[in-house]
Amino acid sequence: MLFAPAAFNLAETSRMIEIAKGVRADPVAREAFSVRFISEGGDFEELIESNGFEVERVAPRLTPEKIAHVLAVNDEEKFAPAYSKKEMIAKVAGDLAAVDRLKPDVVVTGSYLSMPLTCRLRGIPLVWAVQSTWLPDFFATGAGTTDTVKPRWFKRLVDAVLYPVFRSWMWFGFIHSVNQAAGHYGAKTFSPVLTFFQGDTTLVAEPPGFSDVALPDAHFPIGALLPEQQFTMPVEVEQIPNDFPLVYFAMGSSGVGHIVKELIESFRGKPYRVVAPVRSLLAGQDVAVPDNVTVTDWLPALEMNKRADIALIHGGIGTVLTAALAGKPVVGIGMQPEQVANISCLVEKGFARRVAKSRNSRKMVAAVHDALSTLLSDEDARRAAVEYAASIQDWADGSTRAARTLVDRYGSTRGDIPRSARNGR
Missing domain, CATH: 3.40.50.2000 (Glycogen Phosphorylase B;)
Structure with missing residues (x-):
C-alpha cells in the first residue's frame, strides 16, 4: 500500500500518516499490507519518517519556490496554473518510475496532484481521502457560500451561476495540466473536472452529517483523521x-x-x-x-x-x-x-x-x-x-475505520481488486 501525500502540507501529510498508523495497528490490515510512502518534496517528509514509515523520494523534487507557488494558487493569492504541462509530464514520469519499482497494489492519496493519472496509466486502484465539501453536489449547491441567500429560487439561481466558476477555478489551477499530461501519455482525461477526485474507493474523513451531501457509491465516512502525539506543548x-x-x-x-x-x-x-x-x-x-x-x-x-x-x-x-x-x-x-x-x-x-x-x-x-x-x-x-x-x-478515530475499509476493499489478493481499477478507469 503506497501513500502519496503532498508532504509540503501538514494537514494532508498528517491524514496520510494517521491512515497508515491505522493499518499498522490493525492486525488484519498489518497482515494484508506493507506500507510505504512516496514524496516529491516538502518539510513534512521527516514527520513521516519519525512515525516509522519509509519514504520513497521521487524526482523531480519540488523546490521551496515551487511549493510557495502551489500554495499561493491554492489560497487564491495567484490566478495561475499550479503546474505547467511540462512540469506535470515530468512529475508523472517520476511517479511512474517509482511505482514500477515498488509495484503497489493500491495507492492512497489526498492531494498529490499527478498520482491519479499515474494510477490510471498503470491500472492501480486509487483511494482518495477527502471530505464531502470536495464533492460535486456540494459545489453545485453553493459550497456553503449561498446559505443565507433568500428566497430559495434566487439561491438556486446564484448556485447555478457559481458552479461553473468553482469548476473553472479547479480546472485552470489544477486539473488542466493533468489532462494535458494525460494527452501526452495517451490516457483518458478527467472530465467532467470534478471526477478527478473520484477514486475507486473514497474515504470521507468526517463524521456522518458533517454536511448535507449524500455520499455516492464507494464513498465511506470514516470520521476525523487527527494527528496524535506528534508535537508537545511548549x-x-x-x-x-x-x-x-x-x-x-x-x-x-x-x-x-x-x-x-x-x-x-x-x-x-x-x-x-x-x-x-x-x-x-x-x-x-x-x-x-x-x-x-x-x-x-x-x-x-x-x-x-x-x-x-x-x-x-x-x-x-x-x-x-x-x-x-x-x-x-x-x-x-x-x-x-x-x-x-x-x-x-x-x-x-x-x-x-x-x-x-x-x-x-x-x-x-x-x-x-x-x-x-x-x-x-x-x-x-x-x-x-x-x-x-x-x-x-x-467518530474521532478515523484511522481505525479507514484501515478496516481498506482491508474490506483490497485486503485479500490482487484478483479481488475492483475490475474498474484494473482497467484504469
Whole structure:
C-alpha cells in the first residue's frame, strides 16, 4: 500500500500518516499490507519518517519556490496554473518510475496532484481521502457560500451561476495540466473536472452529517483523521495566565502569511490572550507581536483546542474537526473554496461565524474581532458546540475505520481488486 501525500502540507501529510498508523495497528490490515510512502518534496517528509514509515523520494523534487507557488494558487493569492504541462509530464514520469519499482497494489492519496493519472496509466486502484465539501453536489449547491441567500429560487439561481466558476477555478489551477499530461501519455482525461477526485474507493474523513451531501457509491465516512502525539506543548504556553479568554489561532501550513501577520498585530490591546502556532507562516516578515500573543511552532492541536475558549482557524478539515471535537466555538477565514465550505458546515450547526477573506484588511480584521467578541459571549453557541462534540465522539478515530475499509476493499489478493481499477478507469 503506497501513500502519496503532498508532504509540503501538514494537514494532508498528517491524514496520510494517521491512515497508515491505522493499518499498522490493525492486525488484519498489518497482515494484508506493507506500507510505504512516496514524496516529491516538502518539510513534512521527516514527520513521516519519525512515525516509522519509509519514504520513497521521487524526482523531480519540488523546490521551496515551487511549493510557495502551489500554495499561493491554492489560497487564491495567484490566478495561475499550479503546474505547467511540462512540469506535470515530468512529475508523472517520476511517479511512474517509482511505482514500477515498488509495484503497489493500491495507492492512497489526498492531494498529490499527478498520482491519479499515474494510477490510471498503470491500472492501480486509487483511494482518495477527502471530505464531502470536495464533492460535486456540494459545489453545485453553493459550497456553503449561498446559505443565507433568500428566497430559495434566487439561491438556486446564484448556485447555478457559481458552479461553473468553482469548476473553472479547479480546472485552470489544477486539473488542466493533468489532462494535458494525460494527452501526452495517451490516457483518458478527467472530465467532467470534478471526477478527478473520484477514486475507486473514497474515504470521507468526517463524521456522518458533517454536511448535507449524500455520499455516492464507494464513498465511506470514516470520521476525523487527527494527528496524535506528534508535537508537545511548549513551556511558554503552559505559563500563560488564566486571566482573559484564550483564543487558539491556527492557520495550518497553508495560511496566507500577510493575513496571519495582520491578524497577529491586530490582537494588541484586545481583552483576550492568543496562542498562535503560526511561526512558519510569519517567516521573512517583520511582525510586531503583541504582549498578549504567544507565537509558537506546531502544537498538539486537540489538547490546545480543549484549553482554549474559542478557535480562530482557516477552515482546513483538520482544524475544523479538531475544534468541533473539542466542543469550541469557531471563527473561520477560509483561504480557498473548500475551507470556506468546511466552515459553513459549522455555521449551520450554530457555533461558528465565517469571515470573508478580503484584500481590505481593515474590514476583514474588524469582522474577525466582532465575530470573536460575539461568540465569546454567546451561551447558545457554546452549548451547541458542546452538544455537537458529544454527538461525534464515536467518530474521532478515523484511522481505525479507514484501515478496516481498506482491508474490506483490497485486503485479500490482487484478483479481488475492483475490475474498474484494473482497467484504469
